[in-house]
Amino acid sequence: MRTIISTDKLSKIYQHRDGIVNALQDISLSINQGDFVTITGPSGSGKSTLLMALCGLIKPSGGTICFFDKDLTRASDQELSRFRQDHVGFIMQNFSLIPYMTALQNTMFPLILNGYEKQDQINRAISALKVVGLNNRLNHFPRELSAGQQQRVAIARAMVNKPSLIFADEPTGNLDPALAFDILNILKSINQVEAITIIIVTHSMDAAEYGNVKIRLNDGTVVNIESVL
Amino acid sequence: MNLFNLVWLELGQRKSQLLSGMLAIVLGISVIVAIRSVSIVSETAVAINLDNLGANILVLPQGASIDNYYSADIDSPTIPEEYVTRIVNSTIPGVDNLMPRLSRRVEIYGTNLVLSGILPKNELASKPLWQSSGLFGAELEAACGDNPINESHGYEDEKLQRKAIDSLKLTDCLLGASAARRLKVNEGDVLTINDFELQVAKVLSETGTVDDDRVFVHLHKAQQVLGIPDQVSAIEIMGCCNAISDGLLGKLRNILPDTRITTIGQIVSTQVKTNQLMSRISIVMLIIIIIIGGISIGNYMWANVNERKKEIGIMRMIGFPRTAIYRTLIYKAIILGISGGVLGFVAGITIAWFIGPLIAGVNINPIPELLGWAVFISVLISIVGSLFPAHLASKFEPFSNMQDT
Numbered sequence: 001m002r003t004i005i006s007t008d009k010l011s012k013i014y015q016h017r018d019g020i021v022n023a024l025q026d027i028s029l030s031i032n033q034g035d036f037v038t039i040t041g042p043s044g045s046g047k048s049t050l051l052m053a054l055c056g057l058i059k060p061s062g063g064t065i066c067f068f069d070k071d072l073t074r075a076s077d078q079e080l081s082r083f084r085q086d087h088v089g090f091i092m093q094n095f096s097l098i099p100y101m102t103a104l105q106n107t108m109f110p111l112i113l114n115g116y117e118k119q120d121q122i123n124r125a126i127s128a129l130k131v132v133g134l135n136n137r138l139n140h141f142p143r144e145l146s147a148g149q150q151q152r153v154a155i156a157r158a159m160v161n162k163p164s165l166i167f168a169d170e171p172t173g174n175l176d177p178a179l180a181f182d183i184l185n186i187l188k189s190i191n192q193v194e195a196i197t198i199i200i201v202t203h204s205m206d207a208a209e210y211g212n213v214k215i216r217l218n219d220g221t222v223v224n225i226e227s228v229l
Numbered sequence: 230m231n232l233f234n235l236v237w238l239e240l241g242q243r244k245s246q247l248l249s250g251m252l253a254i255v256l257g258i259s260v261i262v263a264i265r266s267v268s269i270v271s272e273t274a275v276a277i278n279l280d281n282l283g284a285n286i287l288v289l290p291q292g293a294s295i296d297n298y299y300s301a302d303i304d305s306p307t308i309p310e311e312y313v314t315r316i317v318n319s320t321i322p323g324v325d326n327l328m329p330r331l332s333r334r335v336e337i338y339g340t341n342l343v344l345s346g347i348l349p350k351n352e353l354a355s356k357p358l359w360q361s362s363g364l365f366g367a368e369l370e371a372a373c374g375d376n377p378i379n380e381s382h383g384y385e386d387e388k389l390q391r392k393a394i395d396s397l398k399l400t401d402c403l404l405g406a407s408a409a410r411r412l413k414v415n416e417g418d419v420l421t422i423n424d425f426e427l428q429v430a431k432v433l434s435e436t437g438t439v440d441d442d443r444v445f446v447h448l449h450k451a452q453q454v455l456g457i458p459d460q461v462s463a464i465e466i467m468g469c470c471n472a473i474s475d476g477l478l479g480k481l482r483n484i485l486p487d488t489r490i491t492t493i494g495q496i497v498s499t500q501v502k503t504n505q506l507m508s509r510i511s512i513v514m515l516i517i518i519i520i521i522g523g524i525s526i527g528n529y530m531w532a533n534v535n536e537r538k539k540e541i542g543i544m545r546m547i548g549f550p551r552t553a554i555y556r557t558l559i560y561k562a563i564i565l566g567i568s569g570g571v572l573g574f575v576a577g578i579t580i581a582w583f584i585g586p587l588i589a590g591v592n593i594n595p596i597p598e599l600l601g602w603a604v605f606i607s608v609l610i611s612i613v614g615s616l617f618p619a620h621l622a623s624k625f626e627p628f629s630n631m632q633d634t
């Protein structure tokens with residue numbers, strides 16, 4: 001299996017007026033294409049920071065991140081944006097849908113910059129919504145959808161650009177266990193059917209069980225990596 | 230969907246915030262457009278009048294204000310018609326043509342216009358007394374010599390057509406071009422003014438002067454209609470240039486002591502000063518608007534961008550580069566600028582349409598170039614005001630704002 005994304009001695013130091021925070025220290029990992037990775041760890045251990053760094057949303061203080069052979073730490077804002085546009089989908093705990101856009105519009109939002117024809121954008125968005133079972137809610141605004149449905153729209157949006165990686169920061173944190181189970185199953189099937197590498201941060205031990213690679217962070221360092229083949 | 234749709238969708242949100250942010254620009258642009266519309270029309274009218282009538286003398290009542298050329302004879306008291314005879318009898322040399330008139334504001338079918346009573350040429354000429362004085366005789370014309378100013382005395386110039394009116398029946402009236410338009414009447418129609426019926430004998434062609442907004446009737450009819458018998462509000466005299474420099478004004482003052490006698494040139498130059506003042510005011514206004522409008526748009530943008538931090542974070546997350554964030558905000562500024570300019574123009578023209586006739590006695594038609602300017606200035610203000618908020622927005626780091634709901 002090819003390594004899709006890897007880090008070498010990655011560190012992130014936040015400058016804060018109360019002093020510096022070592023959010024990540026010497027993180028070296030390597031994730032293969034098709035992996036389902038779960039990252040767990042206590043609050044403040046640097047999970048979100050790691051995720052953001054991996055997709056180029058925050059600049060690391062040291063070390064390198066490579067997407068295949070490309071060194072993301074040397075990339076410009078344009079290049080990093082392009083990387084996210086083409087290769088990354090992102091799901092957050094608080095759904096992060098745009099309130100004044102319908103499910104369809106939210107889903108096609110990432111396609112804005114790709115220069116697809118309007119109809120093409122719509123078709124792609126509809127097929128993504130089909131995967132999450134929401135193609136009957138195209139014109140619903142987020143406030144007209146249940147929490148679980150909103151999160152499914154977020155998943156559709158994350159996969160609409162056919163990314164090679166989906167990052168999810170506590171995607172089930174706001175959902176009750178049954179809905180959380182649904183969402184995880186959808187992610188699992190995307191991982192298997194579409195062969196998209198998935199990296200999720202989670203607090204829940206049940207969710208962590210979905211991963212074939214389980215990473216545990218504490219105080220900004222990796223304390224354990226467990227790979228199941 | 231494209232960036233433009235995105236901006237459009239977002240604009241539909243928070244409408245009241247948007248409107249209040251644009252208020253300063255719209256108001257400012259409308260005031261400038263109003264001032265400019267009135268002064269452009271007024272400047273053209275003044276220029277036409279100065280060219281054609283500069284050497285003419287106006288005999289006005291003592292209390293008349295000459296600050297405004299247009300209303301010099303409208304809003305002042307009156308003088309007896311008998312003064313015309315007095316001038317004629319005085320045999321002062323250099324008096325070429327006498328045009329007594331009585332002008333007052335009237336409302337016709339709800340439209341504000343000026344009614345001017347004038348004496349047609351044939352009646353002046355037919356009065357034996359006046360004829361004997363050689364008012365239209367070769368004698369006086371010879372006295373004037375080849376002065377170029379006097380060349381227009383043939384009244385071939387369209388702009389002077391009312392002076393060339395040879396005859397005017399007591400039951401007829403003539404309409405200025407814009408008066409006819411506003412009243413929606415045609416030649417042959419009957420107009421009722423203060424219960425008097427008058428037939429529209431002719432609609433005069435457009436002159437670009439105050440005459441366009443006037444209704445001309447026979448002087449004696451005007452006195453009847455207005456209920457001011459035997460009075461006139463002004464006597465216009467076609468003087469010869471050299472006669473004026475020979476002290477014609479002084480001689481006239483001697484025989485008409487309780488009047489105000491001035492040349493139209495003087496009055497018009499007062500109007501020119503007023504117009505210059507108006508353009509200076511509009512420059513000051515422009516500067517104020519650029520500052521206030523820019524600040525208020527900038528303020529709106531800043532508030533908007535802060536409220537949308539999370540949204541901007543999402544945009545960054547799904548692959549918007551900083552430049553695209555910046556661009557969406559500048560697009561938005563352009564849309565705001567264009568709408569502010571257009572709204573301001575429409576409001577300004579509406580204001581001018583109402584105040585033009587009141588303050589300058591002219592009717593305002595929209596001036597298309599002003600629309601271009603209004604939009605240009607408004608877009609410029611809007612973009613400049615948005616540069617800094619847009620710059621800061623493009624620097625937002627998604628991390629710090631993505632986690633909190």
Ligand SMILES: Nc1ncnc2c1ncn2[C@@H]1O[C@H](COP(=O)(O)OP(=O)(O)OP(=O)(O)O)[C@@H](O)[C@H]1O
Pocket residue numbers: 014015016021022023041042043044045046047048049050629
């Ligand atoms: N913008 C920032 N400035 C300064 N310190 C920060 C900033 N963001 C995060 N930190 C610090 O970095 C550390 C890691 O934060 P991070 O959000 O990555 O933790 P986390 O593992 O995701 O926690 P949680 O499970 O609560 O979401 C924390 O100690 C936090 O206080």
Ligand SMILES: [Mg+2]
Pocket residue numbers: 047048049169
């Ligand atoms: Mg976190």
